[in-house]
Amino acid sequence: MMAKLAMKKAFRIDRIVVGIAILGFLLVRVPRVNGQARVIELTADRDSRYKIAGMRSPEITVKTGEQILLRVTARRGKSWNRDGSVHGFSLLRARDRTKVDGWDLLFKPGTQEFVMTAPAEPGEYVVVCTVICSEEHEGMHMKFTVLP
Numbered sequence: 135m136m137a138k139l140a141m142k143k144a145f146r147i148d149r150i151v152v153g154i155a156i157l158g159f160l161l162v163r164v165p166r167v168n169g170q171a172r173v174i175e176l177t178a179d180r181d182s183r184y185k186i187a188g189m190r191s192p193e194i195t196v197k198t199g200e201q202i203l204l205r206v207t208a209r210r211g212k213s214w215n216r217d218g219s220v221h222g223f224s225l226l227r228a229r230d231r232t233k234v235d236g237w238d239l240l241f242k243p244g245t246q247e248f249v250m251t252a253p254a255e256p257g258e259y260v261v262v263c264t265v266i267c268s269e270e271h272e273g274m275h276m277k278f279t280v281l282p
């Protein structure tokens with residue numbers, strides 16, 4: 135009788151230990167997802183241009199649903215928004231220029247990071263600046279491709 139009770143108790147403790155282990159695994163796993171995200175470094179420059187090191191004409195290519203860490207360094211152009219944003223980053227579908235949900239970013243001067251999930255739909259997209267950053271603002275855009 136006592137042995138049976140002790141076994142029951144041990145079984146319960148085992149389940150608690152497994153529960154804690156699973157919880158621990160999940161807690162460790164969440165930051166690790168961000169750690170694995172591919173880093174894309176982008177400059178939103180004072181001359182109202184996006185720039186990516188090593189690319190003559192900047193372009194971002196991602197896979198559908200891919201997680202990326204966008205590290206943006208923004209430099210103030212000739213004008214900026216009241217809230218201090220110096221450039222923006224809005225993702226539009228090239229086909230009809232409609233906005234992609236969750237991809238409307240504003241940049242303050244300096245370096246900032248955004249963890250983003252690539253669109254689920256493959257195709258051609260375009261990034262446009264949403265801050266009137268100078269008379270060159272209209273030219274501030276870049277190609278963005280989502281591969282299947």
Ligand SMILES: [Cu+2]
Pocket residue numbers: 182183220221222263264265266267268271274
């Ligand atoms: Cu701009």
